[in-house]
Amino acid sequence: MLEPLTTSLQTVFGYSEFRAGQKAALTALEAGHDTLAVLPTGAGKTLIYQLYGYRHPGCVLIVSPLLALMTDQVNRMRLAGFRRVAAITSLTSYGERQSILAHLEQYQFLFLSPEMLAQPAMLARLGQLTLSLLVIDEAHCIVQWGPDFRPEYLLLGAIREKLGSPLTLMLTATADHATKGEIAKQLRTTPTVVTESLDRPNIFLDVEPVANDAAKRERLLALVTQLVFPGVIYFSSKQLATDMAQWLRDQTGLAVAAYHAGLSSEDRFKIQQQFMQGDLAVICATSAFGMGIDKNDVRYVIHYHLPADLGSYAQEMGRAGRDGQPSLAVLLYTPGDERLPLTLNQANRPDDATIQRFYAHPQAFSRNDPGIALLTFYLQHGISATAVQALFERREKERGHALAQMLAYVREPCCLRARWLAAFDETAPAHHEACCAPGKVPIDLTDLGLKRQAPTPPTPVAPDWQAQLRRLLVAD
Amino acid sequence: MDPEDLLHLLDDQQARRLRVIENLLRGRKTVSTLYWGQRYDLLFLLGLAKHLDRGGLDATAQALVSQKLATWTPNEQPQLRLTAKGRQRRDQVPTYQPQTRALWPQLSLAVARQRLLLSVQVVSQYAHRTARYYPLTTDLATRQAVRQWFHQAKSPDLATRIFTALTASLTQLPEKTAQVLTAGFSGYQQPGLTNQQLAVDLHQTPWEIYLRHVDGVVRIAQDARQADHPLHALLAPAWQTAVTRSAQATLRAVTTTALTLDQVATQRQIKPSTVREHLLEAAIMLPVTALPYERLLPQATRQTLLAALPAQLDDWEYTALPADLQARFDFFTFRLLAIWCDKGGAGHAGTPND
Numbered sequence: 027m028l029e030p031l032t033t034s035l036q037t038v039f040g041y042s043e044f045r046a047g048q049k050a051a052l053t054a055l056e057a058g059h060d061t062l063a064v065l066p067t068g069a070g071k072t073l074i075y076q077l078y079g080y081r082h083p084g085c086v087l088i089v090s091p092l093l094a095l096m097t098d099q100v101n102r103m104r105l106a107g108f109r110r111v112a113a114i115t116s117l118t119s120y121g122e123r124q125s126i127l128a129h130l131e132q133y134q135f136l137f138l139s140p141e142m143l144a145q146p147a148m149l150a151r152l153g154q155l156t157l158s159l160l161v162i163d164e165a166h167c168i169v170q171w172g173p174d175f176r177p178e179y180l181l182l183g184a185i186r187e188k189l190g191s192p193l194t195l196m197l198t199a200t201a202d203h204a205t206k207g208e209i210a211k212q213l214r215t216t217p218t219v220v221t222e223s224l225d226r227p228n229i230f231l232d233v234e235p236v237a238n239d240a241a242k243r244e245r246l247l248a249l250v251t252q253l254v255f256p257g258v259i260y261f262s263s264k265q266l267a268t269d270m271a272q273w274l275r276d277q278t279g280l281a282v283a284a285y286h287a288g289l290s291s292e293d294r295f296k297i298q299q300q301f302m303q304g305d306l307a308v309i310c311a312t313s314a315f316g317m318g319i320d321k322n323d324v325r326y327v328i329h330y331h332l333p334a335d336l337g338s339y340a341q342e343m344g345r346a347g348r349d350g351q352p353s354l355a356v357l358l359y360t361p362g363d364e365r366l367p368l369t370l371n372q373a374n375r376p377d378d379a380t381i382q383r384f385y386a387h388p389q390a391f392s393r394n395d396p397g398i399a400l401l402t403f404y405l406q407h408g409i410s411a412t413a414v415q416a417l418f419e420r421r422e423k424e425r426g427h428a429l430a431q432m433l434a435y436v437r438e439p440c441c442l443r444a445r446w447l448a449a450f451d452e453t454a455p456a457h458h459e460a461c462c463a464p465g466k467v468p469i470d471l472t473d474l475g476l477k478r479q480a481p482t483p484p485t486p487v488a489p490d491w492q493a494q495l496r497r498l499l500v501a502d
Numbered sequence: 503m504d505p506e507d508l509l510h511l512l513d514d515q516q517a518r519r520l521r522v523i524e525n526l527l528r529g530r531k532t533v534s535t536l537y538w539g540q541r542y543d544l545l546f547l548l549g550l551a552k553h554l555d556r557g558g559l560d561a562t563a564q565a566l567v568s569q570k571l572a573t574w575t576p577n578e579q580p581q582l583r584l585t586a587k588g589r590q591r592r593d594q595v596p597t598y599q600p601q602t603r604a605l606w607p608q609l610s611l612a613v614a615r616q617r618l619l620l621s622v623q624v625v626s627q628y629a630h631r632t633a634r635y636y637p638l639t640t641d642l643a644t645r646q647a648v649r650q651w652f653h654q655a656k657s658p659d660l661a662t663r664i665f666t667a668l669t670a671s672l673t674q675l676p677e678k679t680a681q682v683l684t685a686g687f688s689g690y691q692q693p694g695l696t697n698q699q700l701a702v703d704l705h706q707t708p709w710e711i712y713l714r715h716v717d718g719v720v721r722i723a724q725d726a727r728q729a730d731h732p733l734h735a736l737l738a739p740a741w742q743t744a745v746t747r748s749a750q751a752t753l754r755a756v757t758t759t760a761l762t763l764d765q766v767a768t769q770r771q772i773k774p775s776t777v778r779e780h781l782l783e784a785a786i787m788l789p790v791t792a793l794p795y796e797r798l799l800p801q802a803t804r805q806t807l808l809a810a811l812p813a814q815l816d817d818w819e820y821t822a823l824p825a826d827l828q829a830r831f832d833f834f835t836f837r838l839l840a841i842w843c844d845k846g847g848a849g850h851a852g853t854p855n856d
Contacts, residue, residue: 097639105634122642275702283699291639292619292696299636299693487695487703491677491684492669498626498689499665 028081031056038080038107045070047222052077054218055159055195062165062196062209062217066224067344071197072099075161076108078195079134084158087192088137089182091167096137097291098298102320103135113137114148127151140178143185157192162213165196166337169208169424177403183214191215199344200224200337202450224340224450228347231442231462232356232469233435242358246270246330249356251278252471254325254478255307260342262331262366264288264312270330271310280307287314313342322349325476328356332363334370335428336435336449352460352475359436359465367429375418376401385411438464503551505565507709510597511544512572514589516816517581518542524559527551531746533782537837540786540844541816546603549611550716598710600717601675605724607744607787611716614723614740616644619688621736622664624652626689629661638688651736663732671722678704682711683718744787745780748772752780757794778834785838790845799839807831807839815840 031052035041044052051063051074065071079086090096096113103111110133112126130136130151142148162168168179186194196209196217210217236242246259261267264286271284283306285297300306302321309315327346333339339357347353376384376397384391384401391398404414431449438445442462444454455461463469471477488494511523522538529549539545551558563582566572571588575581584592600606620638627635637645672680682704688694697715701708726737743750755766756777763781767774785793810827811818820828820836 101636101639105636119641119643125642272702283696289696293698295636295639296688296694296696299688303691303693305693487681487685487700489681491672491681494692495665495668495672495684495687498622498684498687498692499629499661499668501629501631501661 028056031077034077034081038077039073045073047220048074050220051195054220055193056081058193060194060196060213060215060217061220062198062201062206063220064198064201064206065220065222066226067199067341068348069199069222071163071199072102074197075159075195076103076106076135078159079108082158084156085130085133086135086159086161087152087155087157087189088135088161088163089140089143090137090163091140091179092164096139099137108135110134111137114142115139116141130155140182144178144181149185149188152189157189160186160189160192160194162194162196162209164198165209166198166201166205168212169205177400177407180212181407183212186213186215199341200450202337205337223447223452225443225447225452225454226344226347227455228350229343229353229355230460230469230474231343231446232354233359233438233442233463233465234356234469235359235361235436235465238360242330242360243273245358246328247274247277249326249328250274250280250282250308252477253354254476255280256301256304256309256321256324257307257326257328258309258311258315258324258342258345259328259330260311260313260315260333262312266330267310267312271308274308274310281305282308282310284310285315286312313338320348321345323351324348324353325351326354326356328358330358332357332359332367332436333432334367334425336431336446337428339432339435340446340450354469354471354474354476357436364429364433367432372422375422378415381411381415381418436465439466440464503559503562503709504707505562505569505571506591506595507597507707508559508562508566509571509584509588509592511542511547512566512582512584512588512592513542514584514586516542517575517577517583519579519581520559520563521579523547524554524556527554527559528556531783533779533786533837536783536786537841540841545787546600546606548607550606550712552612598679598706598713598717600713600720602717602720602724605720606716608741609720609723610740610742611719613644614737615716615719616640617647617736617740618719618722618733619686620644620648621651621733622668623688624648625661625664626687626692628652628656630690632690647736654735655732660732667725667732668722671725672718675718675721676714679714679718682714683722686715745784749780749783752777753784753792756781756798778832782834782837782841785841790842790847795838795842795847799835799842803831803835804839804842807836808843815843 031049032042032044035044047063047065047069051061051065054061055074055078063071063074075086075088088099090099096115100111100113112133112135114123114126114137116139118126126133138148143152162182168182186192194213194215194217196213198205198209201209206219234245236245250257250259259270261270264284267286268284271282274280275282281300283297283300285294289297297306297309301309324346327343329339329342333342343355346355380397381401384398385405388402388405391401393399393402401414404417409417435442435445435449441454441457442464444457447454460474508523512518519538522535522542523544525532525535526539526544526547527550529552531548536545539548563572566582566588567574570585571591572582572584575583616638620640623635623638627633640648672683675683682700685695685700686697695703697708697711700706700711704711722733723737723740725731726733727741728734731737745753752766752770752772755761755770756763759766761769763777764774767777770777781793781798807823807827810823818836818840820833823831823836
């Protein structure tokens, strides 16, 4: 007989109570039910499989789509006291991969990218393990990313069966009714669904329409100058994040840094740690930033571009105010901002003529083109040209619908929260003053308690390097 | 790399192939790249930017050309030459001159850097009795090496000994270089600054900051070659000879036997052309005493070829030699002679700047 869940929680983490959703998910898993947990950002989803892995022998296999962040996840697991953890992705060197594979039985937690999992040799090796739990992290990617970027996510259902249909935990912070259904269908299971409200009542929602790019920049500067920090600003590209970080630093004198997937892992480490430690006032980021940043006191999140859908928007703005204190989510919108997600939507897919020509003469195409690589994948997995066309069409329609919802949020005249939650089949509490400010409603930072009092200059390079080196290495 | 950084890798007397500079940075060790890297005195660039894309310097070069600081010279491969304005600009704004650059090709920089940074972090946290912290992200080999080293080196005075050793190394470098290295370390209550941040703070380009950083790492690794240095066991293995293992084996076969080059190829089961490439690589990367030039380039050969070649090394062209000489001497002999002259053989003036 296993010890009670709360006893394990106390032993491993030193907490006496679960957060909402954690216990329900664990209870369902303990009863042997596949479980889909839809819990908002910051709800502590990782704890669910950590605790399950602690309580059961065998290996917890976690499939995660974000290569660059998987190493962070491994480090966080180690920090939490779990030592037998490893990750294999396409970024893992050959030698390291061999070393992990040679000791596979010893790991309690194994992180894999979908690409790695899809390799037959890897699958055969995993088949020899006793899996206590299969975790599909960011499970909404099955729907959101699958057909466009990560076709391997579509294979997860078949892979899961090849692994003997182990007990499965699907995790996501965002899923409407259709997405939940699609996740279950793709993974060929009928899971127990654990859902907690997505609402974050302490985050004030704000949409601000601006006339053009110049006005947008000025408004951003005004916000950054006045708001208490720390804050995060999301941009659509690495270049823009980098340029704006420099511009904001020059204009405000604040410690501002850029964070994106183009940085080296060493620089990502440094920026993350500076932010955690409170050395940075503002991070200018792309969507690479966030998952895995456990900073509770982020006071605001600003979007400088229009996110492609409400799900990713909620996930990113949800990084504000995890400590429950008043926080702010601003979306700056210039008419026409929807063109970028719309273009990306279309640019990602090969057109019908290309699909036909490719299926007729696959050898004549270069695999370096991401669209062609995708078609090659479908061809190799026996999916017909007609089926691929249908898949792309459906996907484009879904994305079109998601973008329309996003625009409806931007143009919402009454209550942003109601509009947002309705998209996820939730009813918002009645609108009140501390709820949101749609496009035509101005916001007052003082009223929100988010106006900064005195400016703080950034920490410069220490001129006395010897003293700095001494502080680093010699304890007082 | 900013245009002003590239400016410092160019010359007004010597036209330089952009592709050579790019390949050096990317760590491509073909004989042609190494030879021209040697001629340009830029071998220290080898492998400094392994992630640079092919054509990754084109836009930077074009920026110099449009500012009229450099011009393209028409050639088989595009070459860049500084204009008078370019040279003036280059001399007005001096760039950082790394003290240890002659040693750079001999150090596996990636290994030394990762090991140094992680060990400093580990020791810093250890000195401040912190058991739980995020380690720097490094590859498995580095983590294992540092773990093993730390278990053996752990002692109450380890941090102080490392502080003393690092201070001794950094004191030999310019003040700003010591600042860059120290501020870039991660450890107790210090996440460390990125090169980009240091560049802003110190009003230098990120490339210059990087050169300072590498200079510091190499200085420390050089000092750690002493057996009593606290980082000796960790950093000494990062030193290597500047030529590949296979080229070393070829050189050994040539210097220790009387076999002809073709016989060496048979013995080593490699192509005759590979033997010659190995020897050229060794000739470029090693001191002049390392190769049996007397045997490979008999005096009669040298005299005959030198009599037919222009005085300036950079004007030498194998295909411009008279046909009978091309028939008698292969490209290998021609190139080896150039390397020998470049290294001061026969009192030959090496670079056009001399």
